[in-house]
Structures are given as structure tokens and as C-alpha cells.
Amino acid sequence: MAFESVGQISVAGKLTANAPLAPLVWFKSGGTAQWLFEPKDTADLCAFLEQLAPDVPVMALGLGSNLIVRDGGVPGVVVRLGKAFARVEALDATTLNCGGGASGILVSSTARDHGIAGMEFLRSIPGTVGGFVRMNGGAYGREVKDILIDCDVVIRSGEIATLPLSELGYTYRHSDLVDGCIVVAARFCGEPGDPAAIQAEMDRISASREASQPLRSKTGGSTFKNPDGGKAWELVDKAGCRGLTLGGAQVSEKHTNFLINTGDATSTQIEALGEEVRRRVREQSGVSLEWEIKRVGLSAPAQTKDDE
Template sequence: MFPDITGALKSSMPNLRGKLEANAPTAPLSWFRTGGPAQVLFSPADAEDLGYFLSRLDPAMPVLVVGLGSNLLIRDGGWAGVMIRLGKAFSEITSLPGYRIRAGAGAPDVKVARVAADAGISGLSFLRGIPGTIGGALRMNGGAYGGETKDVLVEAVGLTRRGERVSFSNQQMGFSYRHTGVPDDVIFTEALFQGKPGDPETILGEMNAITEARSSTQPVNTRTGGSTFKNPPGLKAWELVDKAGCRGLRIGDAQVSEMHCNFLINHGAATATDIENLGEDVRRRVRETSGVELDWEIKRVGQALA
């Protein structure tokens, strides 16, 4: 348990409309269903409320933004600082003239793909294969099944740690593989995407094909965090993991998926430490077998238990 600072925050932010919660459980916020408490969990009422909160928050206070928690491992000691959950207020999706889509950072990627399909906007079907939110797609240049965020983004909007509104063109985002050059302390709030004219039934067919491909090759109905390691240049992480003999490898209830060995699974009782230690063991074995250093794609945050 962390010291309760919510009272002090509320007194310094009398016009705050969002919800502050002290020592909030974080396991429900992560697909792994692990992790210690967040010292403060803040659910802003809207972007204006978030900007107000940031403008009055101590710049030294650690801040972590959480969407669906699909690519996140929160360590067992929890998060010492503020965790910001972008909920329904950031989930609006609107189709616009010119085959464009505007989406809040909290909008699930799959729902953005569906709205685009219904509007006859092609080019965004790949979002169906990313189990996260638009905010995560912006931060990591999320991609799947032949498409990446950089291929369709027009503009991203966010807030600085001072609560100032900023916007970035596609070029200013500095996209690369699973990375953006935008400073880490910018919190994305919405994005504008450009698609192309398409037939709704054809687009839905593309999305259904992605759904079937994921279901047949990935452990989608388990407690997992998606792809664990980034693909090294010219290589596939899962092949390196398989070559190292790690398919099915376990530490307690944490296991390398036998279906797709770039996925780690919590079978129910695994701790975040178990999952992270398993991942590090996989990295060691791949390094010894292939001489390749795998980089984590899953974001690991917080502190370990003493």
C-alpha cells in the first residue's frame, strides 16, 4: 500500500471533475490480470479535465496512461505515482467526409475498424488485428496483417505534462517499427485517420479473415499480453523462441504459448514476477542459441516486490 495522496491532489485541484482512487487494484486493468496497486488511479471526465489535472500536478510525479492493458505488465509492487485510465470519454469514433475517421485515444482499435467498414472506408482493416486502443497504436505505431498506424494517420492530438494541447502531423510523429518519436510524457487524446473508398461488405470480409487468422494462430482467449518480443530486423521473434526450445516453457502458472511462442500466458495464478522472469529466461536462451538479443514489446512498468 502506498501513502494516500488523493486528498492533497483534490485540495490542489478544486475544479477537478474526474475520479481519483487511492491504492487502486491494477490487475483488472491488464490482460495478464496481474500487478500491484496504483498509488492513484485517475479517470478524467474528458480531455479538458485531463488538461486541468496535468496543469496542477507536480511535474515530478510519475504518470502512466492505461488503455485496455493488452500490452502491459504491471509489476507486483505496483505503480508509485498516478495511473491515468482513458475511459468512455475518450472512446468516441466519428466518420467524416473525405473517407476520414476521428477516434479518441481510448477507442478500441477493433471498433475503429468496424466504424470505418460500416462507412465504406477501406485501409483501416488491419486495426482489427490489434487488441488495444488508439492511444497505444499511436505510441507504438501499432500494426498487424500488412498495415501500420503510420500508413493511415493524418494527425494525432495530445496533452503535455503541463496540460497544453499539442498536435502532430504524420511526419512529426517520427514513426518507426513499434515506436514513435513523440516525447514519452505526451498523452495522446485523439487521432485523425485517412482511408480510401471501399465496399462495406468487402471490408468486413477482410476483417473476418483477420479474426479467423488470429483465432487459429494466437491464444486470443487467454490471459496474455499479445506479442511479447519485437521482431529483430529480418527475423521473426517466434521462430527464434521456438528454435531455442522455449515453446511450452513454464515458470509456475506462466507459460510460453504452445500455439504461438511469441505469446506468454497466465494460466491463473502467475505473478507479474513469474511472467517477467519467464520472458527473461526466453531472452537468455535465444541469445545463447542464436546470438540475437530480443527486445520486449510488452511494456513492463512499476516496481517489483522487495
């Protein structure tokens, strides 16, 4: 099946060709998705992937909070889980069943409402369950691996599987989930807690983030992984990169492990600034920072003299 034949697949949800992705990601930059699929439910997603030619690439998109979509766009199909996947419900006194499209704020708030402690850190992760299960998201001393029981994934062939924590191969900001599979649900387990105390901890986390991170800017969250025994932001700062700019992209003055779009930055500029920061840190400290932000899609075609 040719890529253009994707549109011939019958879906219950919404399938859009050449869909702009910039409005859907935090950086507000980048190109289009060749196809954007917003499934009605898990059955719709499974049926679509089953009919999709095996050579068509598939990528899941959550809130786009930790993502650079390159200016040349994303080939194949981008799957965005909407409201149907954003439900969170309590299974018992300490366990939540969460849809892959549910935000960290919704999960932590639902946990609070049911007196479940241990999930407050999710308040500070600006993404969805699907994203932070895939990357073992974490903050304030906790990670997804500390609370995950298992997750439901739809694999590229359209089959659905339930994977326990032990099969995810979690390490720092990494899992063994293969490309093309989509996390549609997960079960998290906490411990009994007092809703007032849980709210107080969530408030503390929220205030700490507000004070230290450029949350009101167009950003992509933490840019680089913390190296063993160190802090990425300290290395970036020591390399003299605080406030460094490239076109409309800037290293945040407030938190140097954040890149921001000051207005009209292209994804090319944002990624190039990140690479320049990596170069300067490597030159100054000998440490090669690893990207934490996921970079997807194709680079924009190089301009020729005739284009300028």
C-alpha cells in the same frame, strides 16, 4: 506538492488512491496504482495535469493488452481514458476522427460502416487508439503510420498540442512521443471501399488470429519485436521454449511469441520467464530479442526469511 496531495486536486472525473491495476490489464497480474485518474473529458485531464506537481510521474493506460504491471505497483498517477474518449466519427468520405480510448475493433468497424478501406488491420490490434498511436501498432502488413494524419496529445504540463505524422518519428513499434504525454485523439485516413469487402477482410483477419493466437488466455499479446529479417516466434521455438513455464507463467504452446498467465502467475514470474526466453534465444541464435510488451512500475520487495 507531495504525492499524497494529489488527492486534493479537484476533478470532474474519478480519482482513486491505491487502485488495483490487475483487473484492468490482460495478464490479470500486478500491483496497484498510487493514483488512478479517469478524466471526464479532455478539459478535465488538462486541468488536472496543470495542477499536478511536475515531479509526479504520469502514465496512460488503455486496455492493458500489451503491458506488464510489476507487482510493486505504479508510483504517481495512472490515467485511464474511459467512454468519453472512445468516440469515433467520420469527418469525410475517407477520414475518421477517433478518441484516444477507442478500441481497434471500434475504429475498424466504424470505417467499414462508412465504406472506408485500409483500416481493417486495426481489427487485430487489441488496444486503444492512444496506445497504438504511441507505439506505431501494426499487423497483417500495415502500421499506424500508413493511415495516421495527425494526433492530439496532452503533454505533462496540461497543454494540448496537435502533432502531424511527420513529427512522431515513427519506426517499427516506436514513436518519439515523450513519456507522460497522453494521446487523446487521432485522425486516420483510408480509401473508398465496399463495406462487404471490408467486412470480409476483417473476418479473415479475425479467423487468422483465432487460429494462431491464444486469445482466450490471460496474455499480453506479442511479447518480443521481430528482429530484422526474422520472426521472434521462430527464434523462441528454435531455442526450445515452446510450453516453457516459470511458476504460473508459460510460453504459449499455440504461439511462442505469447506469454500467458495460466492461473495465478505474478508479474514477476511473467517478466522473469520472458527474460529466460531472451537468454535462451541469445544463447541458441546470437539474437538479442527486444521486448515489445511494455513493462511498468516497481518490482515487488524481495522476500526475507521472515516473510516465507
